[in-house]
Amino acid sequence: MSVTSRHKEKKESRMKRKNKKVDTVYYLGVGFMAVLFFIFHTCAFLKGIFFSFTDWKGYGAWNFVGLKNYFYVFKNKDILAAYAFTFKFAFISTIAVNIVSLILACALNAKIRFKNFLKGIYFLPYMLGSLIVGFIFNFIFGNIIPKLGQTIGNESMSVNILGTSHAMWAIVFVTVWAGCAFNTLIYIAGLQSIDTDIYEAAALDGAHGFKRFRLITFPLLAPSFTINMVLSVKGYLMVYDQIMAMTGGGPGNTTTSIAVMIYKQGLGKGQFAVQTANAVILFIVVVAISIFQLRILEKREEKVG
Amino acid sequence: MKKKSVAVLLITVMTSALILPGCAKSDKKEVEFFSSKAENAEIMKTLVDEFNKENAASGVTVVLNTPADAGTVLKTRLAKNDIPDIIAYGGDSTYTELQSAGVLKDLSGADYLNTVQDAYMQMVYDVQKNKEQVPYAVPYAANASGVIYNVDKFNELGLEVPKTWDEFLDVIRKIEDSGETPFEYTFKDTWTLCCAWNSIAPDLAPDTFNDERRKGNTSFAATHQEIAGKYLELMKHAQKDILGTGYDDGNKAFANGEGVMMINGNWVLNQLVTANADVNVDMFAVPASNDTSHNYVTSGIDVLLCESKTSKYPEVADAFMSFMMRKENNQKYIDDQFAFSPIEGVTQSDAKVAGIQKDIESGKVANFPDHYYPSGFDLAEALSEFAMNYVNGEEDSKNIDTFLKELDNQYDAVNIAE
Numbered sequence: 001m002s003v004t005s006r007h008k009e010k011k012e013s014r015m016k017r018k019n020k021k022v023d024t025v026y027y028l029g030v031g032f033m034a035v036l037f038f039i040f041h042t043c044a045f046l047k048g049i050f051f052s053f054t055d056w057k058g059y060g061a062w063n064f065v066g067l068k069n070y071f072y073v074f075k076n077k078d079i080l081a082a083y084a085f086t087f088k089f090a091f092i093s094t095i096a097v098n099i100v101s102l103i104l105a106c107a108l109n110a111k112i113r114f115k116n117f118l119k120g121i122y123f124l125p126y127m128l129g130s131l132i133v134g135f136i137f138n139f140i141f142g143n144i145i146p147k148l149g150q151t152i153g154n155e156s157m158s159v160n161i162l163g164t165s166h167a168m169w170a171i172v173f174v175t176v177w178a179g180c181a182f183n184t185l186i187y188i189a190g191l192q193s194i195d196t197d198i199y200e201a202a203a204l205d206g207a208h209g210f211k212r213f214r215l216i217t218f219p220l221l222a223p224s225f226t227i228n229m230v231l232s233v234k235g236y237l238m239v240y241d242q243i244m245a246m247t248g249g250g251p252g253n254t255t256t257s258i259a260v261m262i263y264k265q266g267l268g269k270g271q272f273a274v275q276t277a278n279a280v281i282l283f284i285v286v287v288a289i290s291i292f293q294l295r296i297l298e299k300r301e302e303k304v305g
Numbered sequence: 306m307k308k309k310s311v312a313v314l315l316i317t318v319m320t321s322a323l324i325l326p327g328c329a330k331s332d333k334k335e336v337e338f339f340s341s342k343a344e345n346a347e348i349m350k351t352l353v354d355e356f357n358k359e360n361a362a363s364g365v366t367v368v369l370n371t372p373a374d375a376g377t378v379l380k381t382r383l384a385k386n387d388i389p390d391i392i393a394y395g396g397d398s399t400y401t402e403l404q405s406a407g408v409l410k411d412l413s414g415a416d417y418l419n420t421v422q423d424a425y426m427q428m429v430y431d432v433q434k435n436k437e438q439v440p441y442a443v444p445y446a447a448n449a450s451g452v453i454y455n456v457d458k459f460n461e462l463g464l465e466v467p468k469t470w471d472e473f474l475d476v477i478r479k480i481e482d483s484g485e486t487p488f489e490y491t492f493k494d495t496w497t498l499c500c501a502w503n504s505i506a507p508d509l510a511p512d513t514f515n516d517e518r519r520k521g522n523t524s525f526a527a528t529h530q531e532i533a534g535k536y537l538e539l540m541k542h543a544q545k546d547i548l549g550t551g552y553d554d555g556n557k558a559f560a561n562g563e564g565v566m567m568i569n570g571n572w573v574l575n576q577l578v579t580a581n582a583d584v585n586v587d588m589f590a591v592p593a594s595n596d597t598s599h600n601y602v603t604s605g606i607d608v609l610l611c612e613s614k615t616s617k618y619p620e621v622a623d624a625f626m627s628f629m630m631r632k633e634n635n636q637k638y639i640d641d642q643f644a645f646s647p648i649e650g651v652t653q654s655d656a657k658v659a660g661i662q663k664d665i666e667s668g669k670v671a672n673f674p675d676h677y678y679p680s681g682f683d684l685a686e687a688l689s690e691f692a693m694n695y696v697n698g699e700e701d702s703k704n705i706d707t708f709l710k711e712l713d714n715q716y717d718a719v720n721i722a723e
């Protein structure tokens with residue numbers, strides 16, 4: 001195809017688009033959301049980036065300080081500890097959530113009794129909101145489990161786990177419990193889109209049980225797997241609600257995630273500019289990890305699809 | 306084109322929802338009274354209502370606002386330059402920030418200033434930037450931190466209120482011998498870790514510590530060994546799950562007979578009475594030193610009142626301040642909150658604080674040391690780590706060293722950043 005003809009074709013298609021009049025109301029609808037998004041998200045975000053280069057305390061006069069806040073973030077031991085905790089937490093939670101919800105989804109997709117009722121039950125935590133879930137478990141860990149531990153005479157169960165150096169595991173447990181709802185839903189949707197013919201063919205070829213799962217089901221779930229991995233990692237890197245409801249970052253700073261740190265130090269302790277810089281870094285980290293994951297997982301989708 | 310009209314309708318509704326609340330606000334005659342404490346919301350409401358009744362002729366009403374997490378809200382409001390007309394706040398570093406931002410009215414010349422005790426007025430000046438001697442705020446209520454003890458159990462065990470550290474240890478030993486637990490701690494809410502520190506540190510730290518530390522001439526490691534050691538010693542005589550017990554749960558347990566002592570402040574009493582109306586408690590200053598003249602009651606400004614420079618109705622705001630500072634109204638507040646009054650002639654006569662009332666009246670008080678630490682300094686977190694290391698079985702001298710070094714590192718980090 002010559003250059004000119006290609007050019008012509010482009011022009012034609014553009015004209016075709018022009019002739020087909022699009023109702024302005026669609027632009028109005030989309031534009032309205034775009035403006036809202038720009039005002040309440042993008043503007044605030046850009047302003048935040050701007051102030052991360054200043055010594056602004058959240059009010060009053062300020063000066064430019066260049067990259068000083070960023071150096072401070074990288075040098076501060078507590079902030080680095082928060083990053084270490086957050087990565088560890090996100091890694092463990094993501095894997096645990098996806099394993100548990102995959103098992104749940106496969107079980108719920110099988111022909112079992114009370115299937116819809118059980119689906120409803122498993123979806124319930126998602127409706128509650130993580131703050132409420134956090135408060136509920138705060139009570140369970142603080143009052144119910146220690147009493148149970150004392151009754152059965154179990155030493156390690158008779159203290160509130162949220163007050164020990166194992167507090168992170170309690171938070172992981174609650175996060176997995178609450179996070180499974182959404183991930184299971186996506187996996188179920190993925191499972192239902194798999195054609196039953198494929199299973200029949202697999203059965204003829206002798207693939208059953210775990211073999212069938214490993215060779216047929218799991219590869220065909222690739223798109224759902226991608227969504228769940230990316231959303232989980234993104235969500236758990238920004239973990240905040242559960243921690244505020246259960247430990248407030250303690251004991252010591254053992255459960256202080258980056259988001260908790262930004263809130264506590266930035267708004268409560270007068271480090272507004274430093275923590276804004278921290279927030280910008282967190283943003284870059286989350287975006288970088290998400291893009292990296294998408295690249296790898298999409299490549300995998302292409303291979304197995 | 307039914308679809309289209311629906312879409313247009315939706316957009317109109319959404320847009321107008323954005324604009325309308327902006328219009329509704331404008332012409333109400335209101336003066337906002339911003340109060341930081343949830344504990345005193347009820348009595349503040351009563352006082353505000355009385356004022357509005359008395360002042361109905363002016364047509365301006367005072368509206369009470371007590372948001373959760375008030376410090377953060379106030380700082381955000383400050384960022385938007387939307388200062389409440391009247392603010393009730395604690396005498397801490399957030400007040401320093403507020404005052405140094407230059408948004409508060411100079412109260413010089415107001416009649417009520419003459420009725421305020423000098424010691425408490427000085428505490429206001431002490432937390433102002435560069436210790437400026439201008440009354441931008443007036444102290445309204447003082448608090449006190451120390452040991453809260455179960456009087457019935459003390460009587461039962463034949464114990465007397467200890468005056469020195471040695472006597473204190475003796476009391477603790479006797480309680481343990483009887484099979485009771487000396488202390489009930491509530492460290493899951495990390496701020497409560499600061500109470501014992503605030504009670505011990507003023508008795509033993511060098512007088513010039515805060516100024517010298519700011520300049521970098523001294524360190525926690527060099528001066529606070531004994532304080533950290535005694536703090537740790539007291540922690541060893543508490544219930545098992547100190548880090549897992551929350552403030553509300555611990556208070557409830559203490560009010561219903563668990564533990565014999567608690568180290569906290571007079572603000573707990575309200576909660577104890579709510580949990581058990583028959584609770585019989587009293588307070589004494591933590592005797593951290595064997596020299597009784599050093600055993601101060603830690604007392605600070607729990608509530609101070611200040612006015613915005615830019616109030617829309619300054620005369621109403623002024624009138625409200627005068628109303629609040631009247632002796633009979635201050636007395637109502639003091640009685641309701643088990644607090645102490647910085648106003649001369651208003652006394653706290655409740656038996657639950659009788660043990661420290663005399664010290665406060667005679668001025669044997671020290672301010673909370675953490676009111677002088679820089680605002681980014683997280684004492685509670687460091688103490689919580691200290692406690693966790695103890696629970697995990699860390700050796701004492703090593704634990705103390707790490708803890709004091711951590712305090713110094715943190716202090717340097719935030720001192721430079723400011």
